[in-house]
């Protein structure tokens with residue numbers, strides 16, 4: 001297991017590589033080139049420069065999060081082939097700087113959704129929150145405005161300006177698409193890309209839909225065990241895997257996270273894990289909470305134990321954190337709460353490892 005933190009280059013992050021390197025237990029970062037428009041090739045020279053900078057700070061770069069999928073691929077338009085070719089070139093370039101895992105998502109139009117990025121919690125910290133009725137009542141483009149206004153001037157991954165321009169038309173497009181068509185478009189992408197990921201020894205790791213239920217009539221597919229089985233069966237390569245995000249999947253209280261981890265991680269299909277906790281206010285409303293089990297509805301000990309028991313040897317990062325101690329940062333991606341989360345998870349991992357050693 002390697003513990004990493006997400007980090008955004010190019011001055012688009014309040015957290016420095018030096019701070020990350022000084023955080024105990026962290027071996028590297030999951031990062032990206034946020035200025036490359038969706039669908040374009042990530043240039044090799046940019047990647048080499050990025051790797052040199054991260055290595056010079058004493059950190060590894062083995063995970064990319066994310067190379068986003070062009071909407072035409074998800075829509076199954078004829079122009080998808082050009083974007084898939086670009087994606088394959090990017091995979092080849094990533095392999096040349098020894099990237100081992102690529103996190104991406106296949107959510108139509110709207111990436112992750114929240115009703116508030118800085119909701120005040122009782123202890124004075126702020127967290128991202130989700131109120132289903134508010135989200136339904138929001139015009140999606142208005143949600144983009146609400147989110148941008150609270151983004152503290154940082155870019156919001158998945159809410160790129162070029163994507164927002166055509167949002168209303170894109171949402172309309174999907175109203176007539178069946179889930180089967182959507183699966184077929186996903187399979188088309190996987191069958192084209194996965195053989196190259198195999199050659200490059202780079203694990204593809206799809207992120208679940210967040211939240212894991214339909215919004216605005218859009219197809220949502222990576223939402224529970226049954227659908228994940230369908231996804232994995234589309235292409236049975238060991239390079240076709242998951243970013244198992246406990247906060248995303250855990251928003252649906254029917255999802256038994258430890259059971260899902262035991263099932264999919266023991267098959268070797270989970271190269272990357274996002275671990276965070278959430279607190280439900282109702283079945284469809286939640287706040288992101290501190291990582292420690294008692295602060296939310298997820299049993300993080302059982303989650304970490306399930307990863308450990310399944311022989312997990314991939315990458316874990318604490319997912320979103322709250323804003324605490326007066327920190328001003330990109331929503332979800334401040335240093336302090338994520339560093340606390342990383343060390344909590346790290347401590348659970350060490351305890352489980354040593355208890356197993358002492359019992360044999």
Ligand SMILES: [Mn+2]
Pocket residue numbers: 207245247248274319
């Ligand atoms: Mn996640």
